[in-house]
Amino acid sequence: MTVGTDSPAQARSAAPHAPEQPGADPEPPESGQEPPGSATPAVPGALVGFAGLDPDDLPDGLVIADETGRVVSFNAAAARITAVPGDRALGLPLDRALPLEDLKGRRWWALTDPYGGLSTRRGQPERNLLLPGGREVLVSARYVREHPTGPVRRVVVSLRGTEARRRTERSHAELIATVAHELRSPLTSVKGFTATLLDKWERFNDEQKRLMLETVDADAGRIKRLIAELLDISRIDSGRLEVRRQPVDIAAAVGRHIHVHITGGQSPDRFFVRIRPRLPALWADPDKIDQILGNLLENAVRHGDGTVTIEVAPTTLGDDGEEGTEVTVRDEGPGIPEASMSRVFTRFWRGSKRGGTGLGLYIVKGVVEAHGGTITVGRGPRGGAEFRFILPVGTPAHLL
Numbered sequence: 001m002t003v004g005t006d007s008p009a010q011a012r013s014a015a016p017h018a019p020e021q022p023g024a025d026p027e028p029p030e031s032g033q034e035p036p037g038s039a040t041p042a043v044p045g046a047l048v049g050f051a052g053l054d055p056d057d058l059p060d061g062l063v064i065a066d067e068t069g070r071v072v073s074f075n076a077a078a079a080r081i082t083a084v085p086g087d088r089a090l091g092l093p094l095d096r097a098l099p100l101e102d103l104k105g106r107r108w109w110a111l112t113d114p115y116g117g118l119s120t121r122r123g124q125p126e127r128n129l130l131l132p133g134g135r136e137v138l139v140s141a142r143y144v145r146e147h148p149t150g151p152v153r154r155v156v157v158s159l160r161g162t163e164a165r166r167r168t169e170r171s172h173a174e175l176i177a178t179v180a181h182e183l184r185s186p187l188t189s190v191k192g193f194t195a196t197l198l199d200k201w202e203r204f205n206d207e208q209k210r211l212m213l214e215t216v217d218a219d220a221g222r223i224k225r226l227i228a229e230l231l232d233i234s235r236i237d238s239g240r241l242e243v244r245r246q247p248v249d250i251a252a253a254v255g256r257h258i259h260v261h262i263t264g265g266q267s268p269d270r271f272f273v274r275i276r277p278r279l280p281a282l283w284a285d286p287d288k289i290d291q292i293l294g295n296l297l298e299n300a301v302r303h304g305d306g307t308v309t310i311e312v313a314p315t316t317l318g319d320d321g322e323e324g325t326e327v328t329v330r331d332e333g334p335g336i337p338e339a340s341m342s343r344v345f346t347r348f349w350r351g352s353k354r355g356g357t358g359l360g361l362y363i364v365k366g367v368v369e370a371h372g373g374t375i376t377v378g379r380g381p382r383g384g385a386e387f388r389f390i391l392p393v394g395t396p397a398h399l400l
Contacts, residue, residue: 061159065094069115081159082131100129119149136162182226186219229359236366243370245283245394250325251275254310257293261301276313280323283394288367295360296329296387304331304384317392328388330380344377
């Protein structure tokens with residue numbers, strides 16, 4: 001290990017509508033609404049009156065039916081989700097404008113009967129329903145009454161596409177599959193060695209027993225790390241990652257991690273450390289700082305080549321000039337392709353096929369941001385990957 005000289009140191013039946021008669025015009029709308037066939041959707045006054053809100057500004061589909069069960073509002077998002085033009089939907093009975101079915105093929109409005117059902121109901125919770133053609137959509141409804149058990153004056157329906165939920169479900173499924181796959185190997189090893197030792201203890205000499213137990217211990221440590229990663233991801237996704245701040249000697253932490261790699265067989269000459277002088281006092285979670293450094297150094301050693309350089313320097317953050325610590329880890333390997341730079345800190349990204357869960361850098365980013373810091377990736381002076389994270393001083397309020 002070479003050390004620089006600067007210093008050590010985130011839906012009534014068949015749908016609710018009044019009986020249609022040939023040539024009959026729809027019943028007149030409530031006061032304050034535009035006629036159902038108009039180009040501009042008729043919208044309840046309260047909605048328009050709120051900061052001039054236009055239903056077309058809403059990100060979710062909005063469909064409103066009046067007391068006769070006819071559609072008086074059908075916003076742009078609803079038209080996009082259902083593929084039904086808004087001007088065609090206006091004035092239609094709700095079941096014709098939204099011909100929804102449940103996942104068993106039953107007509108949804110006939111089942112829920114918002115206008116003729118129990119007068120105590122307030123609506124329908126969000127659920128998956130089907131549009132014509134089998135397209136899934138998330139639907140929830142609100143029944144508006146003038147008094148708690150009075151007749152329904154309006155049915156307000158919210159529509160959302162299922163793409164975001166599907167992506168989340170796929171991500172969770174992929175996470176479970178990845179962790180299950182990574183756990184299988186060490187668990188098989190632990191089970192195999194312990195079963196062998198229990199069954200044939202007397203047949204092995206002390207050196208053989210020690211080797212088996214060391215393997216079991218290493219695999220148990222790997223299982224522990226995988227479970228810790230899974231818990232960290234859960235806390236990061238829910239915004240519950242806790243940071244327990246204490247004074248941290250970042251230079252000493254870097255030294256410890258390099259020592260681990262050297263004792264694991266890496267040459268001391270592969271590491272170059274530069275600690276700049278006048279580092280500010282850093283208050284951070286020591287365990288999580290170790291987690292950040294451990295992941296970045298392992299990434300550099302495993303996926304990079306040549307010398308691994310670690311530089312620690314004082315810096316300032318933002319326009320207010322807040323003090324902080326900047327840590328840079330770079331290698332001299334092939335680096336990260338420009339097209340992959342934006343995906344480095346996402347789940348399951350792997351820079352190569354050299355193993356790993358692809359979760360480490362995602363966790364690093366979550367931990368850095370939990371400290372109020374930032375992390376970036378780029379290309380080093382000699383072409384390798386360069387990771388740089390900046391942490392604010394983070395002094396607890398009671399010490400300021």
